[in-house]
Amino acid sequence: MPGARYMWGRGRRLNLRRSSDRRRPAVLDRYTQGMFAGIIGVLVLSLLDATLTLLLLSNGAVELNPVMAYFLSHGQVVFIGAKYFFTSVSVIMVLLCSHVFIQRPGIYLRSLLNLFMGCFGLVIAWELFLIYKYLI
Numbered sequence: 001m002p003g004a005r006y007m008w009g010r011g012r013r014l015n016l017r018r019s020s021d022r023r024r025p026a027v028l029d030r031y032t033q034g035m036f037a038g039i040i041g042v043l044v045l046s047l048l049d050a051t052l053t054l055l056l057l058s059n060g061a062v063e064l065n066p067v068m069a070y071f072l073s074h075g076q077v078v079f080i081g082a083k084y085f086f087t088s089v090s091v092i093m094v095l096l097c098s099h100v101f102i103q104r105p106g107i108y109l110r111s112l113l114n115l116f117m118g119c120f121g122l123v124i125a126w127e128l129f130l131i132y133k134y135l136i
Helices: 004-008 019-023 033-058 066-072 076-096 109-134
Strands: none
Touching: 033 076, 033 109, 066 076, 076 109
């Protein structure tokens, strides 16, 4: 087991060396700054989405996602916590499998972070449009 110094950005494995390692999930010691920025971006956009959703809901909107509506029925803190939890688990799964290459579309799983940010960006743009149209 590596020492504590590897937990603070001093690990040795930034990439996988063998092609056989790329076919299965593997935990690396270090990740790129781009991966870190993508993770932070997805988490921030998720929290912004939750905040804008709560703003719209407080002004008469309805939550259409049945899973999130269930958590919302237990309170706003539970709603935000569940949203953050689901987003964090998804990001961790992408992080752990970031080096896996999918043959058919020809992409690495780490590109899902860009897809997540794009989806959150579209949702936030829609929420801002709704706020502008109905609340301002």
